[in-house]
Amino acid sequence: MRGIEIKEVSKGYKDTKALDHVSVQFEDGKIYALLGRNGAGKSTMLNIISNRIFPDQGEVLVDGKPARENDQVQQNMYLMSEQTLYPAGMKIQQAFQWSKEFYPKFDMEYAMELARMFGLNTKKKVRTLSTGYKSIFKLVLALSVNVPYLFLDEPVLGLDANHREMFYRILLEKYIEEPFTIVISTHLIEEVASVIEHVVILKDGKIVKNCATEELLAGGYRISGKKEMVDIWSQGEDVIGTEMLGTMKTAYVIGSSKEKWKKAPEELEVAKLDLQKMFIQMTNR
Amino acid sequence: MRGIEIKEVSKGYKDTKALDHVSVQFEDGKIYALLGRNGAGKSTMLNIISNRIFPDQGEVLVDGKPARENDQVQQNMYLMSEQTLYPAGMKIQQAFQWSKEFYPKFDMEYAMELARMFGLNTKKKVRTLSTGYKSIFKLVLALSVNVPYLFLDEPVLGLDANHREMFYRILLEKYIEEPFTIVISTHLIEEVASVIEHVVILKDGKIVKNCATEELLAGGYRISGKKEMVDIWSQGEDVIGTEMLGTMKTAYVIGSSKEKWKKAPEELEVAKLDLQKMFIQMTNR
Structure with missing residues (x-):
């Protein structure tokens, strides 16, 4: 089976249960929104899927194989999140090159083209970027890695309206050219409503809605x-x-x-x- | 004359002109949006008004008096911005107390009530807060200082949709009870459209639009x-x-x-x- 399957996953921190027996599937080639309030468990879920943290219970299967500490599986997914895993003193262009080591399908030419379109100066150091441009830097990486499973955690934080519109357009163009699985977690819900096919809503670590966008809106x-x-x-x-x-x-x-x-x-x-x-x-x- | 008058203000950084002979007035008791793309000069303008940086040319008058290094004038305004001026190790409740020193009308009871409504734990240290809760902490301060001129630079960064709605509602309630001047700079334009009375748009350091929201929309x-x-x-x-x-x-x-x-x-x-x-x-x- 192609796709991502989250099976009965639980994760707790100190006195809070971030995820409570969560089961959900992300099918191959679909665009999902993963919605929830601050603290609902969205980032915990994305971090578990991409192997950055481990669940207390349950498991994640990618194309039927366990994701946990499985390098081959991990190369097929990319998580854009608040934390950047790059040394802060690194220049943007170096970070692009670095990404190519991990993601063989990383498209350097496309990344440089996107940087130009978004007005991102690739000679700058990552740590000197403003909130908006930090997001743009991470977006450009995410759009260039070319993996079948892409997770975007608050992708447009600090972006101006023009850049947000441009990002949604580029993401859709890329998806239409060759469909892949995209999971977008965002607080700007109305803006992604026309982009997403399926909605998953988390509340207090539990899934309270999981259905087609069209059906929910109707x-x-x-x-x-x-x-x-x-x-x-x-x-x-x-x-x-x-x-x-x-x-x-x-x-x-x-x-x-x-x-x-x-x-x-x-x-x-x-x-x-x-x-x-x-x-x-x-x-x- | 009551209100804020920005007269022929210019400010440059190295090779960019952040503000280029900008003149604009913020009248007493009105709600403004100050809009512009990333890098258009919005933050520079707000920082000059609130005396955090100085213009190369021009001046800012508050109720007819020069704002520059004038403590009495500065006590009448508050800028919520990306930088927090608090020691990062300070606890939220201490930061509230600290604010009372500078802003005699700071309402501690109201601040604690807002913190409760937004689910902000006041025993936490400022630096341990997530992006969303950092914004909430700063919002609570801004809503509690009770000054005639309030400037909000990207006030809802990282807030979930429920908290954004709550913030707009509380801001309007406060304004209706006793009108004051509010200048909101934000990239989430559609969400503030129904809140603001007047729109000022900056582009490349120049004002390209300055008119009533209703008139522009019509x-x-x-x-x-x-x-x-x-x-x-x-x-x-x-x-x-x-x-x-x-x-x-x-x-x-x-x-x-x-x-x-x-x-x-x-x-x-x-x-x-x-x-x-x-x-x-x-x-x-």
């Missing part, structure tokens, strides 16, 4: 009106959150049917939910 | 269709960007009239522009 509605009316109409629905303002109530529902809301009375205000609003309601404490 | 359109048709209809308009795809063209216009586009032929696709798309077109290189 059934999400915000229903507002008099409390009694909203209560009647949201009966039997999967209500992920509510708000009260005086006698008025708002209910957020998912997995609902379009047909039902066509028949809603005029006093009810019914609107589609976007992915970010849905996420906020599903993960609020 | 006149922005994206016009797509056959090249010839788009060219005819966009004649005489303020075209901020174009894209070509085969024989099809897209033009982005601002300051345009709604009436005109009501009369556009069906072959033209006309859509409203949001603030982030507008910004991208105005600042692309």
